[in-house]
Every structure is written in structure tokens, then in C-alpha cells.
Amino acid sequence: MWLVLLIGVLASVLGLGASSPVAAQDDGDDGDDTAEAAESIGGQLRTRTAEGEDVFAEGVTMIVFDADGNEVGSAVSDAEGRWRVALPGPGVYDVQLDVATLPEEVPLRDEGRDRLEGIDVRAGAAQNTLFPLGEAIESSDNTIRFLQLTVDGIKLGLIIAMCSIGLSLIYGTTGLTNFAHGEMVTFGAITAFIVHVVYPGRIFGIPGTNSLVFAALVTIVLAGALGWALNEFVWKRLRNRGASLIAALVVSIGMAIFIRYIYLFQFEGRARFYRDYQIQEQWDLGIIRLAPKDLFIIAFSTTVLIGVGLALQKTRAGKAMRAVADNRDLAESSGIDVESVIKWVWIAGSALAATGGVLFGLTENINWEMGFRLLLLMFAGVTLGGLGTAYGALFGSLIVGIFIQLIAYPSWFPSDMKNVGALGMLVIILLVRPQGLLGRKERIG
């Protein structure tokens, strides 16, 4: 009964977010005093050849639409690839690049990224946009390529790690193999999208509320609350009814499918992107090139994960979590409130998964099945590290992330098969060392 109710609540929350079209416009109440300032959208269409020469795309038609989909104006890029369209006022605009007018030697880097949506133009701003063109520069130097892939892999591994700590701790404390954990990742990404893009800057009119950082904070709080609610109203009840672990596992699969298709139902199948940090010019860090957001993601998730590690190691709550994960009965008999520990594992694990979802949405895109795709990688990481151990999840996920990127190092390896490499690794680990790298043998029973 509670299950239905809870899922209903979740559905209506999501429904609230996505039932209005993804377009929100300031009602012009702050536009009156800055009417003279000339807002515009523009940019420079250029790419760089492997030799480092700049190539500009000339004669490309750029069309700007307002939030209601009406054309505002268009421009054609000049010999240096520059273009600019004057706007009637501040607001949210979309920019469409007319692919037919692109010169053949500079195609779009990502096919389908010919439209930037939800560009927020503030009063008086000459907003710049960036359409990545040309082939992504593949360095001819193999060492550099290797380093680049390793850094990408570390980034992915950190995100997987952040998502999978909860998975591993929930397994450790309750024995539940939670197949719905991936949906918590998607929940994070989509909730942040709704706060950030669908209702930008409309939250209590407080400045700064339209930034992605604010959206992420809201998301983390909501995800923690959702994790608490899931435990309180679904999993705790199932545990108290004495449901078997297999039954609970099947319940989690059913919930995962149900929630995933609610996402699809409300969010549609296409990929979305956050408005902030959507496209950034890459920084040249001497040897490798990184977008600032990637650097931020790596630094941020490392900090969070070190924090989680310290909390598990040093704080009372963290020690209690590890104790319960290690041996529930022993922990209970030594006076630890096991139900309270499980509650906090759910809250923290869900919040971390949602945070990972926002970061994953930032590096790739936001779509309805991102969590499920990540779930299998999380399982690979957690199994590699040892199911049920917190540090194992960290360690294994990092290896999986790096492995996924590096497997594409030999150029003959088809990049669409990267995840197959990780899943294949999962199978092989179970063949060779089923308890994982940090697990103890008795765990596999």
C-alpha cells in the first residue's frame, strides 16, 4: 500500500516538473529599467586542425528563437566565423544552427547538437554561445592520448564511485541488492534539470537560485528525503514483514522499471543538457586538455569521496555503519541502533547517488535511462571492489571508470562497445576472484 502511495507522490512531483513545456520566461517585470541596453546572442564558429591552425566557418545561418518558439532573428557568420543577433530583451532563447549552410570541411562535432536550448540572457548581456565543430582533435601522440583517456576515466570512475557507495552500503547493512539505485541517479539529474532549466530563477526570487549549484543543492536535499521515505515506507516495512531478500530484490527491480518509465513518460526520450556550463572552451593544461567543468568534477568528487571516507573512518555514525555492514547481529548486540544506521545509510547513499547523477548529467547528458546504464557499471565496480564494503565500492568503481576509457585506447576498439568491456570485466572478476579485491571470501556464501 505504502509502495503505491510513495510512487504516486514521486510521480506527481515529477509530473509537476515536466508537465509544463521546458520553457520558462521572465514575465518582463525586471526588463523595464534596462530596456535601452542591447541584449544579443552571438559567437564564433571555428575549429582547429590537427596542425593547430584555426579554421573559421563562413556563411553559416544562425537562427534565434524565443521561449515560445517564435523566430527572433537570424544572422550569417562572417569570414572569421563571427555572428551576432540582436534580441528584443532579456529572457530565455534557443539558437539553431542551420546545418545545411555549414561548410563541408567543418561538420558539427556531435551530430544533433545543432540547437542550443534555454540560453539565459540577462539584461544588457552580449551572450556568447559555442557550437563545437570539426573532429575532436585526436592527438597523434599516443602518450598524450593515454593520459587524456586516463583522466577521463578517473572522472567517470569518481562519478561511479559516488553513486555506488550507497548501493554497497545498503547491501552491506540490509542485504538488499537494490536494482532501483540507478533510478536515484536519474532522479538527481532530472530534478536538478527541472529546478535549473524548467523553473530557472523563479524560486522565491532569490538571486543565485538559477544557478546549477543551487539546483544541485535542492536536488541533494530532495534525494536524501526520498531515500529516507523509501526506507521508511517500503523497505523497512518489507523487512518487518520478513520478506525474503530475493523477494525484496524483485521488488526493487519492479520499482526501478516503474520509475524509469515514469521518467520516460514525463521527460521524453531525448537527451537534455543543463543550461550552465553547457559548453566550455577547453583549457590547455600543457599536456592534456580539459574543460573547466571536468576539472571541477574531479576536484569536487575527490573532496566528497575523501570526506565520505573520513566520515566512515572517524565519526561515530560512520563507524556504526561499517559495524552494521560487517556483522549486523554483533553490532546490534553491542548497542548500535541498527534501524537508525540503516536510515542514515539510505539518506546519505541516496544523496550521494543523486549528486553523482547531476555530475554525470553535466559530463554527458540527462536522459531517462542514464541511471540504468550507470547501474550496471556500478555493479561492476562494487563487485570488483567487494560487495558490501564501502572502500571496495570506491576502489572498484575507480578501476571500472578508468578501464572503460582506456579500453578505447587501441583505435580499433569500437567506442560503442566500451561498456561491454566493463561488463565483460564483471564476468571475469566473478570467475577469478568472486569476493572482489577487498572482500573476504566468506561473503560469497
Add this chain to the structure above:
Amino acid sequence: MDWGAILETIFRGLIGEQFVYFGLAAIGLNLHFGFTGLLNFGQAAFMAAGAYGLAIIVTTLAPRINDDEGMFQLNIGEGWMFVIGVFFGVIVFPIVLALLMGIPTLRLRADYLAIVTIAVAEIIRITMRSPRWDWFTGASDGLSGFSRTFYDLSPFDPGGRYFFNLFIGNQFFLVLVGWAVLAVSALICWLIIRSPWGRVLKAIREDEDAARALGKNAYSYKMQALILGGIFGAIGGMLRAIGFSLAQPDNFITDVTFFVWVALILGGAGKVLAPLVGAGILYAVLNGTDAFLREAVANDVISDELLSGTQVGQVRFMLMGLLLALLAAFRPQGIFGNKEEMALDDR
């Protein structure tokens, strides 16, 4: 609202093609889970094995090995190629797949098998999708043109309508063959369970250590069960591909596995006829809901804003997920199951 059409769809779900495909897959899953206690979440991969076994032999290999100018000039007739394809799809591919899934995991606890079977199913689907092997697997478009031999055998007029006007000729032939296969499969399943071999499977399900203590090689028995159940799944998948005249990777996503699971748990795992009843009821409910919603949207009973045409297709998945969760939580023994014998217990 055309209630007649809705009723017809419900009836068709109860006994039609999907009942056949998923009934067969559920019979296989019943052998895995119901009788042996194997938590197989990769039944979709076995279905894909059946579909692709036939499609690869007939569509990809037949023109290449029978080519007058190519390397091989075997000149095997179309009918024989179809037979070879059925053999590969029903026997060879499922055995290879079962070994691939079973060897790393059958010695481990149930939840590891669950994770690996899902992973293997995804590996196979993604590999089939990859453009790298387009010539062999047809990538995301899949393979077609392998079902003609099957339909050539049909005694029915392709244009005519049969069985209370429910099916056109070819469909009716497929469904008839499916019913026959289902009946034989259920009979085999019934005989197996009464045999000494089947009793060992049940013993493993109830207490693997005890079975081992009595000198039974549990690993080997579990592998045999995985293969046999996989074969039933492969037959279901092959008939499904013949029905669509298409073997396509995205017809075998992991969600397909869970339709089979719902059918099995709904009927009651561990009962011979449960998969058939479960699959029939499940598809009557899903197709009925689908038809009802489509009618309602088309006649503006439900407004477009609330539910669009494409969204109707997603309702079936939500319903399936919800059914799975609720069944597992509140009635794990299904309609017919016996709570003492079979209640999604730990093994």
C-alpha cells in the same frame, strides 16, 4: 469507444502471439527459477539467441556459403538452411550462452547470478547493435528475410481470416505452431519434474548443501537446468522473431526479461502450468489496457495533454514494473503457487 475492438485485443492477448512467445520463455524461466532456484535475469538473452541463431544462419550465412562465385559453394537448399538455423537457434546458441553465464556464477550465491545474467544480456544486446559487425548481425536495424521458409509451410490463405477472425493466415499458422510447441513444452516440463532428475533440481532449490551431501553434483545439475530452460526461452524468442519477420537487438532489452518474470510470478513459480496462465493473463491485461487507452485518446475521452499516443506505449512498461513490485511484495507465490513451497525465498 469501440468496446468490441478492446475485447478482441484482450482475447488476443490471452491466447495470441505474445502469449505463445512469453509463455515459452516463462516455461524456461520456471525451470530456472521455479524448479532449480536460479535467479536468471537474462532470459531476454536466451530469446535473442534463438532469434539470432536462425537469422544469422539463414540471412547472413546462407547467401555467403551458397555463393556460386564465393569461397564456398555448398549449395544447401533454402529448406535445409532453415533447419540448420533452427538447430543453431534452439540448441547451439543457448548452450553456448548458458555456459557463458553459468560458469562464472553458478557456484556463487543467487544475487551474483542475477547481476551477471543481466550483464551478459546487455553485453549481447550491445554487441548485436554495434555497427562493427553490421554485415554479420545487421547492427541496430537487425536481420530480416529468414521467415519465408516457415510461412511457405502454412496451409492457410495469407489473406484470409481465421479463428473468430482474430488472425490472418500467416499469423494463425504461427500461433497454431506456437500452441503445439507450448503444449509439448509443458508436457516435457511435467515429465521432467516427475523424473528423478527433476527431483534433484527441486532438492537443490530447497537445500543445495543437502543435495550435495547426498552426492549430487549441484553445479552440473544447475548448468543442465540453465541450458534446458534457455532452450525453451530460445524457442520463444525464435517464434517472436519469425512473427516480426525481424531479429532486432532492441526487441531483447532487459525489460523483456521482466515481462517473462511477471508472467511466471503471476502464475506461480514452480507449477507446470503457471507460466501459461501467467503469460495469458499478463498479456490480456497489458493489451487490454493498451487498447483501452488508445481508444480513449483517439476518442478524446482522455485529453492529449494528459496522455499522448506515444505515452500509451510506455504505460505497459509502468504497469509491468508495478505488477512485478506488488506481486513480489504481497503475493510472491502468485495465483496458483503454494506459499510453503514457493515464495521467492532465499536459496
